[in-house]
Amino acid sequence: MTVQDFWAISPEISMALLALVVVTVDLVTRSMAKVSAVALIGLIAPFVLTLNLWFGWFGDPVAGPALFGTIEADRFSLFFNFLLITVTAGTVLASTKYISSDRMKDYGGEFVALVLFSVTGMMLLVSATELITIYVALELTALPVVALAAIHRTRHAVESGTKFFVLSAISSAILLYGFVYIYGFTGSTNLEVILERLLVLPTQAGVPFGSYAVLLAVIMIVAGFGFKMAVVPFQMWVPDVYQGAPTPVAAFLSVASKSAAFAVIMRIMYTAFGEPGLMQDWSGLFAVLAAASMTVGNLLAISQSNIKRLLGYSTIAQAGYILVGVASVPANQVGATFAGAGAQGALYYLAGYAFTNLAVFFAVIAITSRTGDDSIEGLNGLIKRSPLLASLLVFGLLSLLGMPPTVGFMAKVVVFGSALNANLAWLAVIGVVNTVIAAYYYLRVIRAIVFEDPADTTPIKGDVPILVATSIAAVGAGVLGFAPFLVLEFAESALSILPG
Amino acid sequence: MFDGLLSVTVFLPAAVAVLVAVLARGKQADQQIRWIAIGATVVTFVLTVLIFVGYDRSEGGVQMIDYFERWIPVDALRSSYILGVDGLSAPLVLLTGILGMAAAFASWRIKTRVREYFLWLLLLETAVLGVFLSLDLLLFFIFFEFELIPMYMLIAIWGSGRPRYSAMKFVLFTLAGGALMLVGILAIYVTPGVNTLAMVTIPELGITGIPELMAAADLVIPAALIFGFFFVAFAIKLPLWPVHSWLPDAHTDAPTAVSVMLAGVLLKMAGYGLLRINLGFFQETKGFTIHDVAGPMAILAAVSVIYGGIITVRQTDMKRLIAYSSVSHMGFVLLGISAIGASKADTSAGGINGAAVQMFTHGTITGLAFLMVGLSYDRTHTRHIPHLGGLWKKMPLIAIFFLVAGFGSLGLPLLSGFVAEIMVFLGTYSVWPWPTGVAAFGVVLAAGYTLWMVQRVFFGARPAKPGLSDEVYDGLEDASWVDMVPVIALAAPIFIIGIWPSVITEVFDIGIQAVLK
Structure with missing residues (x-):
């Protein structure tokens, strides 16, 4: 290992260290506000180190394969590093009040540390350029989330954690099968080498990817990450876990976990299968998944009466829209351009x-933590009880x-x-048809917020950190829409x- | 190239709205919000005057351009931020400035949820200004659709009668049109050889617009279909028979200021779209041009004028009456546009100019009419015509300006309505004599329903029963100075254009010649 290798993973190292620091601070102080503050200030370190990798300010970091070709701190991974760090900061900020609550104050430090460990895994995941590293990073991402989902130790929470654990294990196993096939077929786990080998291997005419073995492997890989991206038909865990897990965890899962999974699937597809002919083959696969995700997610969301479940189905549909982008490989592209x-x-x-969904989830956290009611009727007349939260929530839903x-439209x-x-x-x-279907249930929630009469008219006052986090997320979404x-x-x- | 004036004008109301909504605090907040919102619309009005006056008539073309090329820097969908003003949009921008200010003053008496109300009203003004000033098709569409949210809220929350039903009807009609328009936009965009979203050619920026590119391209779907998508979207908004049914409901249930904006400028977005897109894009397309449907358009316009007029006559609710008269009057806009004729040789630019002038004058006249109905309703708490009568004695100012709006609407010479209608008739008669002749009866109907209403409400005897009680009638007060500000603002252009039409016809002519080129 060289110094350059350390620079390449400096954001990840600092993130893992920060998690350890948080655990230590938790030992010496009982104030969860301090733990949050330490975590938030500490997040500056990975952020600055990521900036440094982008701009090369100090330490002469070199982009390119590092750690024996397993990691690459290229602009693609740095893009996701920025996104993940921002999402983490938002999650920690929005959880400040939550981890100080009676039932959480004994594990508040662990909560934050687990989030940070999971993000470390995600940051490694988006930089990994080699199958084994991807797999290990993926496990590091998933295991802390299992603990996070079950952290309340209630029946619902444990069910939610167990469900996530079992399905996560199954999806990892499927993924590993896929990786094994690829390795067996090409003799390498490095994504770029895989492409080189695939191109020289004999192919069968008329078979996608040139052979059924590779086709099977690709399907398994897509299925494995499908769980993480929460796309149909690998979505069944989403509503249960979102409803059972603490809402901050659901917010984190719905944004960070999903982004990392999209990042790695895009990297694998564009690198290991990044040849025009191969791209056409996987493009069709993703197009079908995209159509299924949008349609199923939206149709199932219509009949939901619990806001967290509704948002769960909504994230499935949103994953479908993102997949439309992934699937859209220009048909007429030739060669290297x-x-x-x-x-x-x-x-x-x-x-x-990421910004929109965080704004929506944070607003829901702020509201349900006060009312204890996460049905859609619980949002009735919210505009009269908390104009700020209601406006932010409506804005997020419109997006x-x-x-x-809004950025959702753009x-x-x-x-x-x-x-x-x-x-x-x-x-x-x-x-387009799906956006019309989706309008129905989003507007139903908005109608409840703006027009229905509240059963209880006491004002809802969110705590300051979560209001700040929600506002920042909403402003971020607004800015991205206009610019x-x-x-x-x-x-x-x-x-x-x-x-x- | 970034002049900046247009961007500031468009976004000033929205920026002020958001700031005020977030910052205003304390017991006096409502009063502060009123004043600041009115201030913002006054400043916007001044800016729109600057735009209208500053538009160089001798130079023509697109001016005061705000251009940011890499707004959506994606190869598959290059869309630029282009704002610019030309002869077609300059007067409509001015109209929006006038009506935005009038609407803010007319909202003085709003008592509930003041903060939200002015937020939406100002956002609405931004949306409308954006529609008139955008020269990128996607940007145009975004502003066109953006107007929905504020309008929905304004009608549904502050409306009367069945506000949510009417607001939802409005949204559904417009959304349906919007979906079709989006398909049309994408169809144009993906056509090989077009690949731009610039609505006009701007030589200064080296941009060739969609009209030129479409003439040379083989469209992916038939031009007639794309024309139809846009036409239906704008016909709903204009509105034309038979897709007008949202309008009376929306108008009747909307608060006064919102009716003023709806009739005054929102309907004009449709007329503007017809001129800019249906007329601008489809003159030389392969396989189908606007000339092919100019005749049916003239007939449709005549039907709308007459149908709207006949329905209007039998209305008993003052607001509903004016709403239906809008259907009739906006029919004249389409009639004027149909003066494009069955071939290029037949085109009468005067008729098209008349359509544009009709948009402007209808904005001020109908805006004024809604304002006067609102003032009268505030005092009498009824709009049911048989219950009213003899209001002239108690509210002379309101009666006089109601009469101004009425005379303007029926086309009295020296008022702006006459200018517009005579231009439409003279221009279109040479092209489509029969439909124009039939539509001319619309003016007779207009005289009938307008004068009859004014006579019954203001001059006739008070109905014995059931009418206003003696206490209510005796307690009626005339308009106050705050009420008169928007009244004067809307009445002034009616007289000015009636006496000196060339102040806007010249500008419109520059824009229309450019579109017809």
Whole structure:
């Protein structure tokens, strides 16, 4: 190992150290506010180190394969590092009050530390360029979340944690099968080497990916990550876990975990299968998953009466929209000039979705922690009880719905536009139809908030940290809507490293 | 190229709205919000005047451009932030400035949820200004749809009667049109050889607009279909028979200021869209041009004018009456546009100019009419015409300006309504004599329903029973100075354009010649 290797994983190292620091601080103080403050200030370190890798300010960090070709601190992984660190900061900030509550104050430090450990895994996951590293990072990502989901030790929470654990284990096993096939077929676990080998191997005409073994492997890999991305038909754990787990954990899962899974699946597909012919093959697979996710997620969301379950189904549908971007590989692209419009749209959608969904979840946390009622009727007349939270929540829902001029609309236009460009007009049409279906249940929630009369008119006052976190998330979503170029230029730069 | 004036004008109301909603605190908050919101609309009005006056007539073309090329820097969907003003949009921007200010003053008496009310009202103004100033099709669409949320809230929360039903009806109609329009936009965009979303050619920026590119391209779906998508979207908004049924409900149940905005500028977005897109894009497309349907358009317009007029005559609710008269009057806009004729040789630019002028004048006249109904309703608490009568004696100012709106509406010479209608008739008669001749009866109907209403409400005897009780009638007060500010603001252009039409016809002519080129 060289010094360069350490620079390449410096954000991850600092994140893991921060988790240890948080555990230590938790030992010496009983104040959870201090624990949160330490974590928030400490997050500056990985953020600055990521910036340093992007700009090369000090220590002469070199982008490129590090740690024997298992990790690459390229712009793609740095893009996701920024996103993940931001999401983590939001989650910690929004959980300040929650971890100080009576039933949590004994494990508040552990809560924060587990979140940070999980994020360390995600940051490794988005930088990993080798199958074994990906697998190990994935496990590091998932195990802390199991503990987080069950941290209340109530019947619901334990059920939620167990469910997540079992399904996570199954999906990892499927994923590992896929990896084994790939390794057996190509003799390498390095993504770039896999592509080189795939291109020289004999192929069967008319079979996707040139052979059934590779096809099977790809399907298994997609299935394995499908659980993490929460796309249909691997979505069944989502509503139960979201409802049973503490809401901050659900927020974290719905955004961070999903982003990391999208990042790694995009890296695998664009690297190991990044040849025009192969890309057409997996593009079709993702297009089908996207259509199924959008449709099933939205249709099932319609009949929900619990806001957390509704949001769970909504995240499934949102994952479908993001997949539209992933699937939109231009059909006419030739050779090395890869126009990654779809991937660019997917990154933009992910960033916009992260801010929007956090705003929605945080607002729901602030409200349900006061009312103790997470049914949609519980939101009745919210505008009279807490105008600020109600406005932020309505704004977030409108963005999820895709109302102009929110980021949700802009991102949908970009991904649907790239789908049209990729000759996937049918997918764009399904997407548009789905936004109309989705309008029904999002508007139902908005109607309850704005028009219904509240059963209880006592004002709801959220605590300051969560109001700040919600407002920042909403403002972030607003800015990304008006200024799409902020993320799109960034994403273009992040994608320039992807081979095509 | 970034002039900045247009961006500031568009976003000033929204920025003030958000700041006020977040910052205003304390017991006096409502009063502060009223004043600051009114201040914002006054400043916006001044800016729109600057835009209208500053538009260089001798130079023409698109001016005061705000251009940010890499707004959506994606290869598959390049969309730029382009704001610009030309002859077509300059007067409509001014109209929005006038009506935005009038609506803010007219909202003085709003008592409930003041903070939210002005937030939505100001956002609405931003949306409308954005529609008139956007020269990128996607940007245009975003502003066009953005207007829905504020309108829904304004009608549903502060409306009367069946506000939620009417608001939802409005939203569903518009959303349906919007979905079709989005399909049309994407169809144009994905056509090989077009790949731009600029609505006009702007030589200064090296941009070739959709009209030129579409003429040369083979569209992915038939041009007639794309034309139809846009036409239906705008027909709903205009509104035309038979997709007008949301309008009377929305108007009747909306608060006064919102009716003013709805009739005054929101309907004009549709007229503007017809001129800019249906007329601008489809003159030389392959396989189908607007000339092919100019005749049916004229007939549809005539039907709308007459149908709207006949329905209007039998209304007994003052607001509903004016709402239906809008259907009739906006029919004239389509009639004027149909003067494009069955071929390029037949085109009468005067008729099209008349359509544009009709949009402007209808905005001020109907805005004024709704304002006067609102003032009268505030005092009498009824809009049911048979219950009213003899109001002239108690509220002379309201009666006089109601009469101004009425005369303007029926086309009395020296008021702006006359200018617009005579331009439409003279221009279109040479192209489509029969539909124009039939539509001319709309003016007769207008005289009938307007004068009859004014006569019954203001001049006739008080109905014995059931009418206003003696206490209510004796307690009626005339308009106060706060009420008169928006009244004067709307009445002034009616007289000015009636006496000196070229103040806007010249500007519109520059824009229309550019579209017809």
